[in-house]
Amino acid sequence: MSEVGHLRRFTSARVGLGRAGHAVPTAAQLDFAEAHARARDAVWSALDAEALAAACDLPATRVRSQARDRREFLLRPDLGRRLAEPHALVPRPGCIALILADGLCAEGVQRHAPALVARLAAALSDPVLVIAEQARVALGDAIGEALDAAAVIVLIGERPGLSATDSIGAYITWAPRIGRTDAERNCISNIRPGGLGADDAAGKILWLLGAARALGATGVALKDEQPASPLLTP
Amino acid sequence: MAWAHGIGGTRYVFGDLATLMARATPARSGDALAGVAAGSAAERVAAQRALADLPLRVFLNEALVPYEADDVTRLILDSHDASAFAQVSHLTVGGFRDWLLGEGADSATLTKLAPGLTPEMVAAVSKIMRIADMVAVAQKCRVVTRFRNTIGLPGTLSIRLQPNHPTDDPRGIAASLLDGLLLGAGDAVIGVNPATDNVEGVMRVLEMLDMVRERFAIPTQSCVLSHVTTTLRAMERGAPVDLVFQSIGGTEGTNRGFGVTLALLREARDAALSLNRGTVGHDVMYFETGQGSALSAEAHHGVDQQTLEARAYGVARAYAPLLVNSVVGFIGPEYLFDGKQIIRAGIEDHFCGKLLGLPMGVDICYTNHAEADQDDMDALLTLLGVAGVTYIMGVPGADDVMLAYQSTSFHDGLQARALLGKAPAPEFAAWMARMGIGAGDAIPAGMSPALIGLA
Numbered sequence: 155m156s157e158v159g160h161l162r163r164f165t166s167a168r169v170g171l172g173r174a175g176h177a178v179p180t181a182a183q184l185d186f187a188e189a190h191a192r193a194r195d196a197v198w199s200a201l202d203a204e205a206l207a208a209a210c211d212l213p214a215t216r217v218r219s220q221a222r223d224r225r226e227f228l229l230r231p232d233l234g235r236r237l238a239e240p241h242a243l244v245p246r247p248g249c250i251a252l253i254l255a256d257g258l259c260a261e262g263v264q265r266h267a268p269a270l271v272a273r274l275a276a277a278l279s280d281p282v283l284v285i286a287e288q289a290r291v292a293l294g295d296a297i298g299e300a301l302d303a304a305a306v307i308v309l310i311g312e313r314p315g316l317s318a319t320d321s322i323g324a325y326i327t328w329a330p331r332i333g334r335t336d337a338e339r340n341c342i343s344n345i346r347p348g349g350l351g352a353d354d355a356a357g358k359i360l361w362l363l364g365a366a367r368a369l370g371a372t373g374v375a376l377k378d379e380q381p382a383s384p385l386l387t388p
Numbered sequence: 389m390a391w392a393h394g395i396g397g398t399r400y401v402f403g404d405l406a407t408l409m410a411r412a413t414p415a416r417s418g419d420a421l422a423g424v425a426a427g428s429a430a431e432r433v434a435a436q437r438a439l440a441d442l443p444l445r446v447f448l449n450e451a452l453v454p455y456e457a458d459d460v461t462r463l464i465l466d467s468h469d470a471s472a473f474a475q476v477s478h479l480t481v482g483g484f485r486d487w488l489l490g491e492g493a494d495s496a497t498l499t500k501l502a503p504g505l506t507p508e509m510v511a512a513v514s515k516i517m518r519i520a521d522m523v524a525v526a527q528k529c530r531v532v533t534r535f536r537n538t539i540g541l542p543g544t545l546s547i548r549l550q551p552n553h554p555t556d557d558p559r560g561i562a563a564s565l566l567d568g569l570l571l572g573a574g575d576a577v578i579g580v581n582p583a584t585d586n587v588e589g590v591m592r593v594l595e596m597l598d599m600v601r602e603r604f605a606i607p608t609q610s611c612v613l614s615h616v617t618t619t620l621r622a623m624e625r626g627a628p629v630d631l632v633f634q635s636i637g638g639t640e641g642t643n644r645g646f647g648v649t650l651a652l653l654r655e656a657r658d659a660a661l662s663l664n665r666g667t668v669g670h671d672v673m674y675f676e677t678g679q680g681s682a683l684s685a686e687a688h689h690g691v692d693q694q695t696l697e698a699r700a701y702g703v704a705r706a707y708a709p710l711l712v713n714s715v716v717g718f719i720g721p722e723y724l725f726d727g728k729q730i731i732r733a734g735i736e737d738h739f740c741g742k743l744l745g746l747p748m749g750v751d752i753c754y755t756n757h758a759e760a761d762q763d764d765m766d767a768l769l770t771l772l773g774v775a776g777v778t779y780i781m782g783v784p785g786a787d788d789v790m791l792a793y794q795s796t797s798f799h800d801g802l803q804a805r806a807l808l809g810k811a812p813a814p815e816f817a818a819w820m821a822r823m824g825i826g827a828g829d830a831i832p833a834g835m836s837p838a839l840i841g842l843a
Contacts, residue, residue: 157831158570164563164842165553168785168797173829176803178785186762186785190794193756228757229417231684231722258757313720314756315792318554335685337647344583344790349554358584374617374647377587 166317166348189316196319198224201260201311203285209268212252212275212283217242217297221288234290243284243300250363251282251303251330255289257311262320262346267309270322270345273356274307291325291339298330305366306330307359312343321346324355326362328372338373340366389450393438400434406452408442409508410692411435412515414732418680418693418723425692436516440482447508448473453689453699459640459650464506464702472504481512488513488525488743495530502745507638507698510740514694519732522739523775529742531778533710534669535609535630537575537815539778540747545810546779547801548711548749549574552790556583558596562840564784565600570825570835571798572805573782575816576711576749577631577674579611583790590614591627598628600840604823607667607815609710611674616648616656623659630665631674631710632656638677638699641687650703657707668815671710676751677701678715679733680723693723694733698740705746711779712741713749716768718793720755727764730754734768738777749779753795762786762794769796773808780804 158170171182178186207214220236221227227234237243252274254267275281282301286293294308305328312321322345327334340362345355366372391408392401402408410424412435419425426432448468453461475497476484487493493501514522532540539546551564561580568574578601580593590612597610609630612619616634623629634653635646643649653673660672677700682688688696697714704712714737717730724730734750741748752768754760769780786797796804804810811817824832837843 156829158567158829161563161567161837161842165557165560165784165789167551167553167560167564167567167783167789168787169564169567171785171799173799176799176806178797178799182785186787189787190756190761197757228720229722229725230421232421313792315789316756316787316794317789318792321792335645337645342584344554350583374615377585377618377621 186316193314193316193319196259196261196314199260201256201264201287203287206254206264206267206285210271210283212271212281214283214285215243216285219286219288219290219293227288231290234288235292235296237293237296237300240296240300243297245300245302246282247302248304249280249282249301250278251284251298251301251306253284253286253294253297253306253308255286255293255308255310257289258313259311259319261311262322263309263311265320266322266346266352269352270309270356273352274359277360292334294325294327295330295332295334298327299332303330304328305363307363318346318348321349324359326359326366326372328366328370340372340376391438391442393434395430395434398430400431402435402438405446405450406689406691408435408439409452409512409515409695412439413692413694414515416693416723416729416733417721417725418683421722422683422688422693424690439512440480440516442481442512444479444481444484444509445477447506447512452508452691452695453639460638460699460703463650463706464699467706468506469503472501474504475501476504482516484513485516485521489521493528495528498529498743499745502743505744507702507740507744508695510743511695511698514736514739519735519771522735523771526739526742526775529776531742531745531747533671533747535666535671535710536668537607537813538668539576539710539813541814543811544813545773545777545805545808546576546813547573547782548576548779549578550581550781550783550788550795551578552581552788554583554790556589556593558592559842561593561596562600562842566835566837566840566842567784568782568798569604569606570831571802572812572820572826573798573801574606574608575813576779577609577611579613579674581613581791585614585618587618587621590618591622591625594622594627594629603839604835607819616652620656620659623663629660629663631672632660633674635676636700636703637681637685638696638703639682639687639689642682642685645685645687653707671708673707673709674711675704675709676713676715677704678719679737680719683723684719694736697737701741701744701746705744709747711749712746713751713779715751715753717754717758717760718751721758724758726759727761730758730760731764731768731771735771735775738772738775747778750777751781751795753781753793755793765794765796769800769804770807773804773810
């Protein structure tokens with residue numbers, strides 16, 4: 155390995171690639187092409203909602219957005235924020251709702267959301283679990299409004315990158331109502347085995363939820379000032 | 389007031405200025421999503437012809453977003469420099485295009501004109517210009533800014549070193565940072581997008597970046613691209629903040645969606661200036677923008693996304709920024725569908741920003757759900773390089789492992805500089821020579837990984 159190649163020990167980023175003239179060598183070029191091809195295919199992967207429900211210990215309600223298929227979902231984010239059947243949800247005033255959403259790539263939610271749900275459910279009293287398909291983040295506002303929830307935690311598939319196609323983003327919205335802006339949420343990104351692990355992610359989500367309860371708000375008003383050592387790490 | 393134009397026996401009527409601008413805009417998915425795009429190619433060209441006949445001064449009398457309802461409109465119109473505008477005040481939009489392309493519009497003239505132009509005027513003229521027109525005019529614009537080095541001089545192409553890491557791990561960031569420095573990146577800024585907006589975490593990254601900068605004595609600036617309120621808190625706690633970053637948009641509602649106001653930006657700029665950390669200058673703001681953000685925030689007022697993007701530059705220029713870049717393909721295919729739309733938008737954004745007097749860079753990028761690939765980025769990079777783009781991004785292998793999108797790589801930056809005969813900012817180029825960077829494959833002794841904790 156070249157001297158710069160040793161930098162790869164410290165990061166998953168594409169460092170120490172070497173050079174062919176000013177460009178990257180052939181192998182690095184084709185590694186990139188392969189990763190891009192896999193990410194492109196992952197965008198079009200579908201959520202297996204039944205299997206996901208079965209993998210969670212809580213009973214789940216399934217909902218869909220108004221986007222009818224993947225292509226419409228990609229081109230019409232407005233439809234991905236609206237519930238197809240808002241009346242299918244039974245109100246549970248003051249509840250905390252955990253929403254598992256496919257977002258831009260279902261792979262991460264499919265694989266890693268059950269572990270997160272288990273950790274969150276252990277710390278919350280009687281949360282409501284919802285599985286949402288063709289869903290954008292703000293669909294959580296519509297779900298939260300229909301449930302009359304105190305807060306929603308949306309665990310959603312992040313857009314796939316070249317190095318990871320299984321990342322989850324967690325969006326916490328206090329008093330979710332249709333029309334909330336993104337500045338009224340708190341977000342934790344890159345939740346996956348190679349990024350932020352399930353224990354640390356659950357710890358951060360619960361810390362933010364506790365702070366949101368105390369403040370009565372999420373978003374830019376609520377600063378993530380959790381101490382650096384994660385609370386839940388054994 | 390309404391405008392109209394006939395094409396092939398059909399008379400197209402445009403009820404207001406916003407509609408005329410939107411219908412004249414080259415096709416893009418975000419305007420279709422907003423319901424403001426032309427319904428046919430003929431309607432689009434009818435709008436372009438009507439727009440070409442529009443006197444520029446109309447934009448001073450008819451606001452696309454109401455003055456009473458929007459502080460960005462008020463900022464644009466209240467700060468307009470009528471005397472700078474005088475030299476083009478007699479022109480139509482079409483006449484302005486011809487004037488811009490002519491020899492009379494040289495670098496000095498364009499610099500003097502900038503405060504006399506509104507974002508709507510430059511957006512309008514871009515809609516009737518081809519890519520080559522915009523490249524040619526942007527190349528004549530000169531915008532120079534300074535903090536610890538001098539950015540934007542003729543013959544230079546600067547690079548933001550973007551050493552992001554999925555969990556903000558300091559050694560992971562440092563490894564990408566060193567890799568980039570060894571490939572000539574980092575003269576625009578060493579800028580990290582944090583994985584979470586945690587004040588303590590942001591401060592830790594700021595301190596690490598400052599340590600690396602001081603250890604290697606690099607004449608550049610660092611930045612953690614956290615929300616402006618987080619950066620303000622970090623400054624209160626004594627963190628080494630060179631630049632204040634913020635994403636901004638072209639309407640008051642878009643900025644509200646970003647959690648900022650014009651007053652908050654002013655407060656943050658004052659705080660950064662009070663730290664007095666610049667050496668060759670005191671341009672302390674760094675802004676990012678991107679077509680589609682206003683629609684995304686549901687604050688577009690029926691105005692097309694490219695005009696709103698230009699209005700974001702109207703916000704930026706009120707704060708004398710060191711750096712401004714459009715993150716052109718970042719938001720996704722619902723706003724810019726494919727490589728063709730991303731390329732055109734990148735050229736438009738650079739052109740509009742430069743004409744308004746901004747140190748305009750572009751994050752030449754795309755996401756994996758857009759119909760685009762690295763070939764499209766090569767095309768846009770080459771075009772922007774010819775247009776004299778102030779800076780581009782340098783991401784390890786073009787793959788941002790934190791933000792999950794593809795930009796330009798350190799290698800792309802090297803290649804572009806070599807192809808176009810461009811150099812880094814002069815202070816940075818001298819530092820590279822001093823450190824022996826670029827002389828061979830081995831890491832120079834003065835740049836040893838061990839010096840920054842990578843043993």
